[in-house]
Amino acid sequence: xxxxxxxxxxxxSLGLVALLxxxxxxxxxxxxxxxxxxxxxxxxxxxxxxxTAAPVCDGSVPPGHGVTPPTCSGHDPVxxxxxxxxxxxxxxxxxxxxxxxxxxxxxxxxxxVVEVGLCQSPMTGYCxxxxxTAPAGTTLKADFKVQISTNxxxxxNPGQFATKVTTQPVYxxxxxxxxxxxxxxxxxxxxxxxxxxxxxxxxxCWAGGNDRTTLxxxxxxxxxxxLQFAFPYTCKExxxxxxxxxxxxxxxxxPTDYSQSCPGRCDTSGAQCKTIPIYNLPNWGSPGSLxxxxxxxxxxxxxxxxxxxxxxxxxxxPGTQTCPASSSPLLCNGPLKGSIADCHTGLYNEVCCCCSxxxxxxxxxxxxxxxGACSGSPPPSGCTTKTDNCGNxxxxxxxxxxxxxxxxxxxxxxxxxxxTVCDAAHxxxxxxxxxxxxxxxxxxxxxxxxxxxxxxxxxxxxxxxQNDLGHGAxxxxxxxxxxxxxxxxxxxxxxxxxxxxxxSAHVEADCDAxxxxxxxxxxxAPGGYNNNGGNSCGTNGLPGTSWTSQPFETCTTxxxxxxxxxxxxxxxxxxxxxxxxxxxxxxxxx
Numbered sequence: 202x203x204x205x206x207x208x209x210x211x212x213x214s215l216g217l218v219a220l221l222x223x224x225x226x227x228x229x230x231x232x233x234x235x236x237x238x239x240x241x242x243x244x245x246x247x248x249x250x251x252x253t254a255a256p257v258c259d260g261s262v263p264p265g266h267g268v269t270p271p272t273c274s275g276h277d278p279v280x281x282x283x284x285x286x287x288x289x290x291x292x293x294x295x296x297x298x299x300x301x302x303x304x305x306x307x308x309x310x311x312x313x314v315v316e317v318g319l320c321q322s323p324m325t326g327y328c329x330x331x332x333x334t335a336p337a338g339t340t341l342k343a344d345f346k347v348q349i350s351t352n353x354x355x356x357x358n359p360g361q362f363a364t365k366v367t368t369q370p371v372y373x374x375x376x377x378x379x380x381x382x383x384x385x386x387x388x389x390x391x392x393x394x395x396x397x398x399x400x401x402x403x404x405x406c407w408a409g410g411n412d413r414t415t416l417x418x419x420x421x422x423x424x425x426x427x428l429q430f431a432f433p434y435t436c437k438e439x440x441x442x443x444x445x446x447x448x449x450x451x452x453x454x455x456p457t458d459y460s461q462s463c464p465g466r467c468d469t470s471g472a473q474c475k476t477i478p479i480y481n482l483p484n485w486g487s488p489g490s491l492x493x494x495x496x497x498x499x500x501x502x503x504x505x506x507x508x509x510x511x512x513x514x515x516x517x518x519p520g521t522q523t524c525p526a527s528s529s530p531l532l533c534n535g536p537l538k539g540s541i542a543d544c545h546t547g548l549y550n551e552v553c554c555c556c557s558x559x560x561x562x563x564x565x566x567x568x569x570x571x572x573g574a575c576s577g578s579p580p581p582s583g584c585t586t587k588t589d590n591c592g593n594x595x596x597x598x599x600x601x602x603x604x605x606x607x608x609x610x611x612x613x614x615x616x617x618x619x620x621t622v623c624d625a626a627h628x629x630x631x632x633x634x635x636x637x638x639x640x641x642x643x644x645x646x647x648x649x650x651x652x653x654x655x656x657x658x659x660x661x662x663x664x665x666x667q668n669d670l671g672h673g674a675x676x677x678x679x680x681x682x683x684x685x686x687x688x689x690x691x692x693x694x695x696x697x698x699x700x701x702x703x704x705s706a707h708v709e710a711d712c713d714a715x716x717x718x719x720x721x722x723x724x725x726a727p728g729g730y731n732n733n734g735g736n737s738c739g740t741n742g743l744p745g746t747s748w749t750s751q752p753f754e755t756c757t758t759x760x761x762x763x764x765x766x767x768x769x770x771x772x773x774x775x776x777x778x779x780x781x782x783x784x785x786x787x788x789x790x791x
Contacts, residue, residue, distance in 0.1 A: 265439035280440035285385035287327055287375075289434025291315040295333050295399065297406040299426055300416060309336040313397055313408035317434050321372050326382025328372040329432070331397060333408065339401050343367040346398040349378050357419040357427035358724065359398035361731050371397075385436035396429045507554035510590055556591035563587050564597035571596045605744075605776040607704050610663035611643040612679045612765030613670065620671045633668050634764070638720030642668045645715045645762055648681060651691060652759035656682035661695065663769050676701040677746075679765045690752035693732075693765060700772040702744040704781040708732040709764040712756035727766040744770065744781040 262280055264270055270278040295311035312334040320328035329349055335341040345366050346359035364373050376382050378393060396419060397408035407428035409416045419427040507513055564570040564587065574586040575596035584598040614631050617623035623644065624633050632645040642665055648657050658680040664673025677697035684692035693708050707727035709715070715723065724730055732750050753761060770776040 262438050262440045264443075265441050268439070268441060268443075270440075270443050278443040280443055282441040283438055284441050285383070285388065285436055285438050287317045287383060287385055287391075287434055287436050289317050289432070291430075291432045292411075293408055293430055294411050294413075295336070295397075295406050295408050296413075296416075296428065297336055297339070297399075297401045297404045300407075300409075300413060300428070308413075309339070309401075309404070311336045311339075311341075311401075311406070315395065315432050320374055321370075324372060324374050327375045329375070329378070329393070329395070331371040331373070331395075331408075332369055333397065333399055333406075335401055341406070342400040344400055345369055345371050346396075347371055347373055348396040349373050349393050351378065351393055353394045353417075354396050354419045354427075354429045356729060358722070358729055358731075359396070359427070360722075361729070362396065362398065388436050388438065390433055390435050392431055392433045394429050395432050396427060398427075510592075511554040511556045513554065558589040558591045558593060558595075560589060560595065560597070563589070564595070567600045569598050569600075571598075605704065605770055605781050606773050607768040607770045607776070607781075608663045608673070609641075609643075610661050610676055610767045610769045611665070612646055612659040612763070613662050613665075614644050614646050615657070615659060617670060619675075622667070622669050622671075623665070624668050632716045634725065635668070637715075637718070637723045637725070639723065639725035641725070642666055643764065643766065644668070645764055647714075647716075648761045648763060650758070650760055651681060656680055659765065661697065661765070661767065663701070674699075676769050676771075681761075681763070684749075684752050688752075690755070691759075691761070692752055693750040693763070695748040695750075695765075695767055697746045697767075697769060701769045702746055702773075702776055703748050703767045704744045704770055704776055706733075706743070706748045706750070706767045707764075708750045708753075708766070710750075710753040710761050711763075712754065712758070712761065715762040715764075724764070727764075730764065730766070744776045 262283055265284065265286070272278075291314070293313045293315075295313045297309045297311065300308045314332045314334075316330045317327060318330050320326055331345075331347060333341060333345070345364075345368075346362040347364040347366075348354055348356070348359075348362040349364075363377060364371065374382070375384055378384075384391060395408070399406040399408075405426075407426070409428040409430050417429050417431070419429050560570045572593070572595055574594045575581070575584045575598075580586065580596070581598065583600075584596055586594055587597050589595055613623060614628070616628045616631060621627060623631060625631050625636065630647075632647070634641055634643040634645070637645075646659060648654075651657060658678055660675050661677040661679050662670060662673055663676045666672050676699065677695065679696075680694045681691055682694065684690045691710075693710070695703055695706055697703055705727075707730040709724050709730040710732055727733075732753065748767070770781070
């Protein structure tokens with residue numbers, strides 16, 4: 202019988218030793234090696250015997266759409282490339298009119314269908330595909346607005362939705378939701394939340410589930426009785442290509458008392474591991490010659506159980522008589538629990554029961570913790586004695602955080618003089634937020650033709666309750682001009698003076714006359730404005746003395762109706778990048 206040199210056998214055995222107990226499974230072409238197995242039969246990426254075919258496929262991955270496995274003589278085809286794809290569909294109801302019984306108008310219904318599929322050219326990758334059907338005897342307007350998010354929706358104004366189209370089916374790329382063409386980096390179910398808005402005649406239409414009693418509204422002002430619904434879908438694996446291969450040689454099982462792998466031990470005289478030879482099949486090169494060695498090793502002794510939450514620590518040096526002394530962060534207790542095999546050294550090491558304490562859930566940052574109970578009676582302010590997951594006491598002390606005091610500021614129409622009441626009664630044509638049904642002071646500013654003016658600058662005033670400029674004070678200015686030199690887009694540039702800093706800023710900029718809107722679709726709360734690049738504490742340079750908005754939507758007339766809002770703080774040392782929130786930041790009150 203021809204055998205390979207000892208050095209060659211050792212290289213082969215090094216690649217095979219991790220197969221102990223799994224060799225028969227790895228002999229098949231599986232997900233882990235399907236990309237290369239048809240070119241050469243491999244273990245752990247180490248070619249053991251080059252051939253032109255590959256092992257038998259394990260059949261665990263179904264073929265993809267339009268893919269048919271080849272017919273192989275005497276064995277199964279091999280999957281050589283695997284892909285992950287999303288799939289799923291949803292059939293719901295399109296509600297037109299007010300679906301809540303608060304005005305007697307009733308509800309007329311259409312349908313909404315959501316599917317997952319390939320995007321329509323020129324878009325690439327996968328898309329959410331939405332198709333709406335109007336109620337019987339009616340026609341939907343060519344105006345559809347869609348928002349899809351991995352979290353429940355919180356904005357009920359469809360004018361701010363990311364996708365606005367005039368035709369359907371509506372294709373929303375996965376990249377718009379996930380930042381990638383497919384979210385299938387992991388398998389299993391996924392869920393997105395969808396807001397679908399349409400119009401039929403004079404009625405507003407929203408998509409939802411089929412059960413009217415469980416309709417999900419979009420939180421917020423919800424002046425549009427806005428609805429959303431959850432769309433679950435699944436990521437699965439499919440086989441893209443196949444090849445035909447002969448079967449590999451049979452790998453014998455280990456004897457009963459030798460069943461686990463000890464990597465790197467089979468090429469030595471270690472007492473715990475031994476090799477079993479595997480021979481070539483007749484159609485593989487030299488019949489009967491050695492193909493490779495399989496490594497079989499004795500299982501470790503059972504050292505006994507540790508009482509939860511303590512677990513076995515098996516790296517105690519041989520000859521150790523007691524467990525290591527308790528110390529942070531690793532805590533060990535009790536006597537030695539017997540011994541366990543160490544395949545890397547061929548020796549039996551002692552084991553201990555140990556626990557690693559976790560303070561993250563009971564003493565979260567920026568709090569600090571120290572071992573042992575809190576000292577002092579009573580303990581220092583903000584400090585509490587707690588027990589970690591290992592049963593030991595520790596002292597958790599929360600850091601003191603000051604309160605940032607902010608006040609509302611708005612851009613003032615240029616027609617209004619200082620120390621006067623700035624409303625339509627005193628300045629004809631001025632539009633106040635109160636006149637639109639909003640429970641707050643502030644103004645809508647008509648910019649006129651910006652292209653003709655080049656730029657417009659407005660005073661930024663805080664604390665003008667009831668639109669009286671005799672209250673509060675000027676805190677800076679807002680200039681509307683081209684976002685950058687040479688651009689055609691317009692931006693709002695906020696600047697504060699006199700020790701005032703901006704903690705949050707919001708801009709509503711529209712082409713249509715906000716003065717013609719009703720209270721049903723007027724943007725009262727700053728958190729719902731369509732240009733909110735600085736509404737998060739500590740982002741976009743806030744708090745600070747300047748802030749620049751995102752580019753306005755394009756108006757062909759260069760004529761805008763804007764609301765310029767900011768929350769400002771005056772010489773307050775507690776207004777920092779981690780504590781700059783104010784009452785006006787989210788709720789829009791004040």
